[in-house]
Amino acid sequence: MTFEDAIKAGKVTTDAAGAIFDGLAPTSVETLIGTWKGSEFPSGHPNDGLLAQSGWFGKRFRDADSVDPLLFYKADRTTFFAADPLKKFQASAAGVTDIASVQNEIETHEPTARLRMIEYRGKVTAAMIYDQAPIIDYFRKVDDDTLLGAMDRRGDKGTYFFVLRRV
Template structure:
């Protein structure tokens, strides 16, 4: 597969209504260009590839919208919708927020988001100027996976609602 074929295959897999073979996603990933953290700053709307991974559908249940990278040290990995339809950074689900780094994954250095409160990394590669492919990797996941595959599309500026107050044991 060459880069042009990888872009076309990415679109086909993204539009596929059903389960996607992770090996096909890996073949696409291998042909995509790496990115730097600075190149991906901004707001992104997300979606997932259903591969049979245990996380399939879990973000939808949390009403996940996407991610917001305000700076390399201020990344909001789980922008979700609240009951009023407003977007907010779901600190509880993510156990905090995140930061962007350049990390080697599969022999290539690319932009990677490190979660503050979880041993989780989201690695990114460029599909085109407005689309990223992501692979979530975590502590304890073998080199061959299973990985969680997702995509991000540039979105207009996200206006986040104030975070909901955290429940305390006393309330």
């Protein structure tokens, strides 16, 4: 199965998502610089559907040491803001489903992640490391403007996959 087949199907198995990810080329830190709109890549992970429901917009990579890992739509659903990951996780744990409703409490103007080249699943590729959470997102190149991401979080029973498209 290819990435395009999976997008058309709307969901894949965890094994198929891993195989697609493994078949893609690594990417570099420099390639990631910019703003990316995210979407889910449903693969049977327990978090499938939660980011879309919360109003997730995507990610912004300003430079290797200045990353906004969680961008969410504001209430107007046309602009977005950067959320402090720990405050976002706390809001979600408290039952908040629309992150825009708590923008004033969780918005940040400081970077909360960084980029590094790291080996994952047999290839060295660009990865985003959260500053205050045991999470690393690894990226592989679908094309110049599309990435497949794999979130590796300590304690998760599987890998959460997602798509980023350059804005």
